[in-house]
Structures are given as C-alpha cells and as structure tokens.
Amino acid sequence: MSVPYNHKVIEKKWRENWEKNPVNVNDGKKEKYYCLDMFPYPSGNGLHVGHWRGYVISDVWSRYKMLKGYYIIHPMGWDAFGLPAENYAIKMGVHPAKSTAENVKNIKRQIKEIAAVYDWDMEVNTTDPEFYKWTQWIFVKMFKEGLAYQKEMPINWCPSCKTGLANEEVVNGKCERCGADVTKKNLKQWMLRITKYADRLLDDLDKLDWPEKVKKMQTDWIGKSYGAEVDFPVEGREDKITVYTTRPDTLHGATFMVLAPEHALAKELATEECREAVEKYIYEASMKSNVDRLQDKEKTGVFTGTYAINPLNGAKVPIWLSDYVLADYGTGAIMCVPAHDDRDFEFATKFNIPIIQVIAKDGQQIENMTEAYTEAAGTMINSGEWNGMESSVLKKEAPMMIEKKGIGRKTTNYKLRDWVFSRQRYWGEPIPIVHCPDCGAVPVPEEELPLLLPKVDSYQPTGTGESPLAAIDEWVNTTCPCCGKPAKRETNTMPQWAGSSWYFLRYVDNKNKEELVSKEKAQKYLPVDMYIGGVEHAVLHLLYSRFYTKFLNDIGVVDFDEPFIKLFNQGMITGKNGIKMSKSKGNVVSPDDLVRDYGCDSLRMYELFVGPPELDSEWDDRGIDGVYRFLNRFWNLVMDSKEANVSETKDMLKLRHRMVHDITQRLESFSLNTVISGFMEYTNKFQDIAKKQGGIDKTTLETAVVLLAPFAPHMASELWEALGHEDGIFNQTWPDYDEEAMKDDEIEIAVQLNGKMKTTITVAADVSKEDAIAAGKAALGDKLTGNIIKEIYVPGRIVNIVAK
RNA sequence: GCGGAUGUGGCGGAAUGGCAGACGCAGUAGACUCAAAAUCUACCGGGGGUGACUUCGUGCGGGUUCAAGUCCCGCCAUCCGCACCA
Numbered sequence: 010m011s012v013p014y015n016h017k018v019i020e021k022k023w024r025e026n027w028e029k030n031p032v033n034v035n036d037g038k039k040e041k042y043y044c045l046d047m048f049p050y051p052s053g054n055g056l057h058v059g060h061w062r063g064y065v066i067s068d069v070w071s072r073y074k075m076l077k078g079y080y081i082i083h084p085m086g087w088d089a090f091g092l093p094a095e096n097y098a099i100k101m102g103v104h105p106a107k108s109t110a111e112n113v114k115n116i117k118r119q120i121k122e123i124a125a126v127y128d129w130d131m132e133v134n135t136t137d138p139e140f141y142k143w144t145q146w147i148f149v150k151m152f153k154e155g156l157a158y159q160k161e162m163p164i165n166w167c168p169s170c171k172t173g174l175a176n177e178e179v180v181n182g183k184c185e186r187c188g189a190d191v192t193k194k195n196l197k198q199w200m201l202r203i204t205k206y207a208d209r210l211l212d213d214l215d216k217l218d219w220p221e222k223v224k225k226m227q228t229d230w231i232g233k234s235y236g237a238e239v240d241f242p243v244e245g246r247e248d249k250i251t252v253y254t255t256r257p258d259t260l261h262g263a264t265f266m267v268l269a270p271e272h273a274l275a276k277e278l279a280t281e282e283c284r285e286a287v288e289k290y291i292y293e294a295s296m297k298s299n300v301d302r303l304q305d306k307e308k309t310g311v312f313t314g315t316y317a318i319n320p321l322n323g324a325k326v327p328i329w330l331s332d333y334v335l336a337d338y339g340t341g342a343i344m345c346v347p348a349h350d351d352r353d354f355e356f357a358t359k360f361n362i363p364i365i366q367v368i369a370k371d372g373q374q375i376e377n378m379t380e381a382y383t384e385a386a387g388t389m390i391n392s393g394e395w396n397g398m399e400s401s402v403l404k405k406e407a408p409m410m411i412e413k414k415g416i417g418r419k420t421t422n423y424k425l426r427d428w429v430f431s432r433q434r435y436w437g438e439p440i441p442i443v444h445c446p447d448c449g450a451v452p453v454p455e456e457e458l459p460l461l462l463p464k465v466d467s468y469q470p471t472g473t474g475e476s477p478l479a480a481i482d483e484w485v486n487t488t489c490p491c492c493g494k495p496a497k498r499e500t501n502t503m504p505q506w507a508g509s510s511w512y513f514l515r516y517v518d519n520k521n522k523e524e525l526v527s528k529e530k531a532q533k534y535l536p537v538d539m540y541i542g543g544v545e546h547a548v549l550h551l552l553y554s555r556f557y558t559k560f561l562n563d564i565g566v567v568d569f570d571e572p573f574i575k576l577f578n579q580g581m582i583t584g585k586n587g588i589k590m591s592k593s594k595g596n597v598v599s600p601d602d603l604v605r606d607y608g609c610d611s612l613r614m615y616e617l618f619v620g621p622p623e624l625d626s627e628w629d630d631r632g633i634d635g636v637y638r639f640l641n642r643f644w645n646l647v648m649d650s651k652e653a654n655v656s657e658t659k660d661m662l663k664l665r666h667r668m669v670h671d672i673t674q675r676l677e678s679f680s681l682n683t684v685i686s687g688f689m690e691y692t693n694k695f696q697d698i699a700k701k702q703g704g705i706d707k708t709t710l711e712t713a714v715v716l717l718a719p720f721a722p723h724m725a726s727e728l729w730e731a732l733g734h735e736d737g738i739f740n741q742t743w744p745d746y747d748e749e750a751m752k753d754d755e756i757e758i759a760v761q762l763n764g765k766m767k768t769t770i771t772v773a774a775d776v777s778k779e780d781a782i783a784a785g786k787a788a789l790g791d792k793l794t795g796n797i798i799k800e801i802y803v804p805g806r807i808v809n810i811v812a813k
Numbered sequence: 814g815c816g817g818a819u820g821u822g823g824c825g826g827a828a829u830g831g832c833a834g835a836c837g838c839a840g841u842a843g844a845c846u847c848a849a850a851a852u853c854u855a856c857c858g859g860g861g862g863u864g865a866c867u868u869c870g871u872g873c874g875g876g877u878u879c880a881a882g883u884c885c886c887g888c889c890a891u892c893c894g895c896a897c898c899a
Binding site: 181221222225226229230232234236252253254255256267308331332333334335337338339343344345346350351352353355422423424544547548587618619620621624625626627629631632633634635636638639641682683685686687688689690693757758759760761763764765766767768769798799800801803806807809810811 | 814816817818819824825826827831832835836837838839852878879880891892893894895896897898899
C-alpha cells in the first residue's frame with residue numbers, strides 16, 4: 010500500500026508552490042478568455058457555502074479554458090461603497106474606510122481558501138480614490154454629453170435609509186435594500202439619461218448569449234410599446250389634452266378620459282361645482298405611498314365637470330381624475346374605451362359611464378357586456394368610416410391615419426425611466442459638480458479628479474434630502490472652476506451601482522494613472538467572455554453596466570458596446586427546506602470547517618455535485634463524504650497502478666476515449682454535477698479492471714488526472730508529479746477523444762414486445778437490421794405469439810416487435 | 814391577473830423520443846476488528862411469487878407514437894419575476 014491521501018499536506022504544498030509560480034501565464038497562449046465573477050460586497054459576515062459555488066463554477070471554467078490553451082483573465086475585487094459600512098459607522102463610530110478594509114482582508118482570506126486562479130495583481134476596490142477617480146470621470150463625461158442632468162421631481166424615497174432611490178431599487182413598492190415602504194419626496198436630483206439608450210439596450214439583447222429569463226426581464230423593464238398620441242380639444246378652453254394609447258383602433262369607443270391626479274391641468278379643469286371634490290382627491294392621492302396606491306384594488310376617481318371632444322367623431326367625453334393613471338408614463342392622460350380595456354371597464358361600470366363596443370367579437374355585438382373584450386381581433390363597428398375594417402390591421406394603420414388627419418401622431422413609449430443618481434448618504438463617490446450662482450452646475454475639472462470624499466464628524470443621514478457632506482462648510486464652500494467666484498459643492502453622493510457599472514473594464518489596467526483603461530489593453534483583454542453571478546441583478550447592475558459600456562463606446566474609450574458576451578446565473582444554495590441562508594435564520598454553513606476536515610478539493614467538487622449549477626440546491630453536509638471517498642479511491646487507484654506498470658489494453662483505450670468524450674461534453678454543456686458523477690463512474694470501472702489486471706496503464710491515469718485538474722487542482726497536481734512529471738499539470742492540454750476508438754465490437758440491445766421491454770441480446774455492433782430482428786425474435790421465444798404487425802430496429806438501441 | 818421555472822425512490826439527483834432511477838447520500842446484511850471507526854462485499858421504488866419471473870410506477874387527466882419522464886392539449890402544486898405602463 011502506498012501513501013494515503015492527505016489533503017492537509019498536499020493542499021498546503023501546492024498553495025505555496027502556486028504562490029511562487031503562478032499557473033496562469035500569458036506566454037504563447039493563442040487567445041485571451043475573460044471569465045468574471047460578480048464582485049462581492051465585503052460584508053462583515055464572511056462567506057458561506059453558497060458564495061463558494063459561484064466562485065468554484067467560474068474557477069473550474071477558467072481552468073478548463075486554460076487547459077484549452079487560453080490566457081485567462083480571472084480577477085477579483087470589491088464593491089465596497091454602500092450602506093452596511095455606513096450604518097456600522099453610525100453605530101460604532103468607526104470610519105467606513107476602516108471597517109471596509111478589515112472586511113476586505115477577511116473575505117480575501119476566505120476567498121483564497123477556494124484556491125481559484127485569481128490574478129490578485131488586478132484587484133480593484135470601488136472605494137479606492139484611484140478607482141473612483143474614474144467613476145467620477147465618467148460622470149463628468151456624461152454631464153458634458155448632456156446625459157447627466159438635474160431635475161426637481163417627486164422621487165422614490167426610502168424613509169428608513171433616508172435616501173432617494175432609482176426606479177430599479179423599488180421592489181413591490183418597497184426599498185430593495187431594507188424593505189421599508191417607499192414614499193414620494195420632491196427633491197432636486199441628478200439623473201442619468203438612460204432612456205436615450207432604451208432602443209439600443211433593447212435591440213442589442215439579441216447579440217447576447219444570456220439566459221432568456223434575464224433578457225426577458227430587461228425587455229419588460231424597458232417596456233417598449235407602439236401606439237399614438239391623440240389630441241383631445243377641451244370644451245370651452247383653448248388647450249388640448251394629449252393622451253397616449255396603444256389601441257388607436259378603438260378611438261370611436263372612447264367614452265371618457267382620465268388624467269393622473271398629478272397632471273398639470275388637473276386642478277384647472279375643475280368646474281365650480283366640482284372644485285372641492287377634485288382638490289380633495291388630488292390631495293389624498295398625494296398622501297398615498299406607492300404601496301397604498303398599489304394595494305387599492307377598487308378604482309377611485311372624481312369627475313372634473315369638464316368635457317373634452319373626441320377629435321374623430323366630435324363626441325363629448327367627460328374628463329375624470331384617477332390615480333390608476335400614472336403621471337410619469339406617456340402623457341399622464343388616457344382616453345378610456347371601457348368596451349375594450351379591463352381597467353376602463355371597471356371604472357365605467359362603477360361610475361355609470363356609457364360603454365360603446367367598437368370591435369365585434371366573432372362577428373357579433375355583445376349584449377350586456379360583463380367584461381371588456383381586449384383582443385384586437387374582429388371587425389370594426391360603431392366606428393364611422395372605419396366600420397368593416399379588421400381591428401388587428403387598423404391597430405397598426407390607425408396611428409398614420411390619425412397623423413394624416415392632424416389630430417395626433419404615431420409614437421412609441423417606454424416603461425424605462427431615467428436613472429435617479431443622487432443619494433443623500435455619506436459612503437459613496439461625491440458627485441463632482443460645483444454649483445455657481447453665475448455659471449450654474451459646473452463639473453470639477455478632469456485633472457482635479459478624484460474629488461476626495463472628506464471626513465465627517467457625523468455619518469448620520471440628515472433625512473432632509475441633504476447628505477451628511479452638507480454639514481462640512483470647509484468642503485462645501487469652494488470656488489467656481491469656471492469664473493472663480495465663491496460657489497458650493499454638490500453634496501449628494503453616487504449610488505452603489507456607479508462603481509459596479511464599469512469595474513470589469515478596470516481590472517485589466519488597474520494601475521493606469523492616465524486613462525480609465527488603455528486602448529491597447531482594452532483591445533487585448535476585453536470584453537468579458539463569461540460572466541457568472543446570481544440572477545438578482547437582472548435589471549439593476551446588468552442593465553446599468555450595459556448602459557455605461559455603450560456610453561464609453563460612444564465616447565471612444567472602448568471599441569465594443571456590450572460588456573458581457575455570455576452570462577451564467579448560478580442557482581442559490583439554501584439551507585434545509587429551501588430556506589435562504591442567513592445569520593438570523595441560523596442556517597448558515599461556513600466553508601471553513603469543511604475545508605479543514607475534507608480539504609478544498611472535496612468541497613470544490615461537492616459544490617458542483619449538489620445539483621445542476623443553474624438551479625437552487627439545498628445544502629446537506631453529509632453528501633460531501635461521497636466526493637471525499639471518491640477522491641480517496643481515485644488517489645489509491647493512481648498510486649497503486651503507478652507501481653503495477655501495466656500496459657494498455659484495447660478495452661482500456663476504449664474506456665479512456667469515452668471518458669474524455671463524456672467529461673468534455675458534459676463540461677461544455679455546463680452540466681457540472683454530471684461531470685462529477687462521470688468521474689465517479691469511470692473511476693468505479695477502472696477499479697474493477699484494476700482488480701482483474703493489477704492496475705491501469707499510465708496513459709489512462711495521466712489522462713484522467715488532467716481531466717480532474719480543473720476540479721481538484723491540488724490532488725491533480727500532486728498525482729501528476731507522482732506520475733513522474735516535473736512540468737506543472739496546468740501546462741498540459743485538455744485531451745482529445747477519437748470517436749472511432751470509442752466503438753464497441755459487440756453491443757447489448759434491448760428487445761421489446763409491443764413496446765414493453767422483455768429481454769436483452771448481444772449482437773455485433775454493425776449488425777444488419779434483419780439479423781438484429783431475427784435475434785430479437787429468437788430471444789423472445791415463446792412469448793412471441795400472434796401475427797407480427799411491425800418490426801422496428803433502432804441501430805445500437807432497441808428491437809421492437811409488434812404482434813397481435 | 815400576466816410571464817417564467819420546477820415537479821422522478823427515504824433524500825440530492827441521472828436519462829440526443831428507445832432497457833426509468835446513472836452517480837452519490839442515508840439505510841440493511843456480511844467481511845475485517847477484542848471492539849469501534851475507516852475500508853471492502855452484497856442488497857436497496859411499490860405489489861405478487863420460494864424462484865426463473867410478473868405487474869404497477871416519473872404531480873393529475875387526456876392525446877400523438879411501434880415506443881413518452883421526454884412531444885402536444887387541459888389541469889394542479891411549489892418557487893421566482895412583473896404587476897393599474899393605457
């Protein structure tokens with residue numbers, strides 16, 4: 010018996026070795042491959058086994074690509090601005106920079122336990138002034154291009170975090186971070202004009218090798234719709250009210266109109282008799298939070314007393330106000346066609362407004378409608394000159410017809426809103442703008458960046474809409490970069506998404522003092538080929554990053570306009586019963602003990618073995634014994650066979666090529682859990698053979714060890730050395746397989762009678778159909794009765810005799 | 814309400830329309846041991862049969878096919894996303 014597997018000894022040995030001689034080097038590699046993890050927030054809680062999974066997946070993939078001959082870009086960094094560090098500062102009085110640095114140190118130590126091939130020379134940290142200099146620089150560039158602008162408007166406000174939020178950060182009316190009900194607050198905000206990129210963000214999704222789910226979520230978030238704006242004159246007034254509709258075909262059926270309570274004309278339109286009710290309604294709507302507004306299922310509304318004129322047929326339509334119309338979508342006003350829209354139907358029914366059907370369903374006018382008919386399918390009725398047209402055709406043509414008549418225009422709309430970019434908090438990048446009484450908002454000159462985040466006495470958010478920075482007079486008071494007169498600094502900071510929107514570009518040139526990234530390095534190493542992370546950023550980080558990349562492409566910083574070619578969302582690791590791991594639930598499994606007891610290689614493999622990488626998996630500690638036993642068996646097999654020195658047999662050659670084939674195919678299709686079972690299956694087969702012939706030939710052993718290297722790099726390195734190689738295993742190339750060599754001479758196939766499996770037969774691999782069927786019949790023997798109706802032979806698989 | 818994903822032994826899961834349950838965990842029996850652990854061997858979906866075998870079985874109900882976990886239609890459950898966007 011040779012030396013038993015001792016993970017402690019060999020893992021320590023190879024870590025030290027790799028520290029001195031990194032395995033990922035650029036010499037003579039054909040191409041780069043950039044495999045990126047979503048960088049972590051350096052939380053004080055440390056890593057659990059769920060975090061490990063993503064990092065293991067990306068590392069296995071990186072090492073596989075390395076063996077395929079690529080030079081790997083595989084960096085790691087820290088998304089370190091944000092509220093937890095700031096809240097900790099408020100509670101403990103420790104400067105966020107200090108607690109962040111400590112957390113980074115701890116998490117980095119934990120990440121190093123994974124033994125991934127991260128290139129730590131590339132490390133970035135979003136809170137490093139040399140990094141956020143460029144985050145600010147991008148903002149200045151956007152300002153100069155008119156993409157960053159200020160606007161006073163009611164924005165989403167989290168009363169608990171005491172800061173404004175972007176639309177993307179509000180989930181079901183609640184703060185994405187803390188879960189508090191989001192309210193509205195009127196604030197002057199910095200906004201980024203992401204809507205200018207709406208079409209490109211939508212269209213370019215086609216180019217991406219991303220999960221359909223994420224593409225769909227982004228498509229829906231952008232929410233492009235096609236329709237028309239129609240101008241309704243107001244009776245007794247000069248102004249018109251413009252509505253947006255996606256169903257201009259139903260214009261004849263518009264029997265009323267609804268304005269959002271926030272609409273500019275809402276108050277003005279109220280007649281003497283209605284004024285009191287209208288003002289009350291507007292006031293009440295303004296007091297409702299997002300959550301209230303969402304939860305009110307019953308429609309409410311108030312009549313203004315004023316009428317508009319349907320520009321197509323001159324009909325008088327009453328103008329109502331209701332909070333089911335959103336002020337910031339379309340024009341904040343809609344025409345209502347109760348016969349063909351669920352919401353309008355509900356409203357009309359409640360307030361006794363006439364319902365006029367304009368599309369015949371199945372050629373019929375519906376008597377006593379009980380619900381709206383919302384499909385654009387049927388013939389137009391009650392629609393004047395449009396009568397008899399097909400509604401689906403008219404729906405497309407109506408915008409042009411309306412435009413010709415001069416009563417409206419064809420238009421498109423988006424759900425996507427501009428990005429509210431100011432945060433009234435301390436721990437973020439200061440927005441590099443100076444407000445001058447004469448020159449207005451002036452950007453800090455690029456050569457003066459970074460604009461450092463100053464130290465404050467109190468990190469406490471003020472809650473007034475100003476950030477804690479506003480309290481530092483010596484920082485706030487400055488001079489205008491433009492005219493030199495006294496001026497004040499912008500005191501809001503950027504959202505946490507600012508740094509993460511472009512960090513992946515910086516890794517490859519993280520020490521560049523002159524440029525965000527040099528042209529040469531960008532060309533050589535970018536963009537990201539594979540991006541691995543959770544699905545929770547589908548419309549946040551992943552949308553913002555695409556926007557930033559397109560902008561940087563437009564101003565010539567990079568020559569590509571999509572940051573991540575391929576995206577993989579790994580599933581979450583949960584505790585028992587699918588409960589998310591969290592400190593408060595007490596179900597967090599730390600990798601530290603497992604690494605100590607079983608070794609890094611075992612944990613790496615078990616992380617993959619728990620289930621398909623794209624699905625959530627429940628963690629069960631006991632399962633790791635299985636891979637640990639496997640690694641021991643594999644170790645013993647190689648060590649024992651090494652001594653035996655047997656020569657290669659035809660059977661072994663066949664098995665070897667099949668192993669390479671199976672492992673490669675499963676890896677390529679990202680079925681990482683079955684790659685691990687594949688290793689176990691082949692090792693079991695090899696063990697059986699070794700028992701008979703005393704060992705396994707050296708070529709097969711070497712091949713298996715190379716295949717195992719991305720998964721269990723320590724053991725593979727040690728075994729590779731034990732097999733007598735002085736060059737490292739990661740200098741080897743991934744083995745090829747030969748389909749011919751995989752073939753059997755004889756094969757076992759199933760024999761079915763009437764589609765039911767009865768027995769098996771062994772036949773020559775190249776057996777003819779006739780011979781196979783004859784053999785099948787013979788095997789069925791007495792069971793085969795009645796007349797044979799059909800005989801089926803699927804080569805290499807099955808013989809089926811159909812008899813009655 | 815709309816959209817998506819998932820549903821297979823005690824458990825995690827595997828199956829280009831072709832022998833369901835690979836691989837592993839847990840379990841049972843045996844070997845080794847003074848004993849235990851580790852390791853090794855065998856068994857390990859349900860019913861029936863001493864047995865060779867037989868029959869049922871992939872959430873439920875239909876359908877297509879020589880053949881369905883897999884394809885089609887209709888449901889149910891769980892999870893996720895969106896949610897008055899006109």
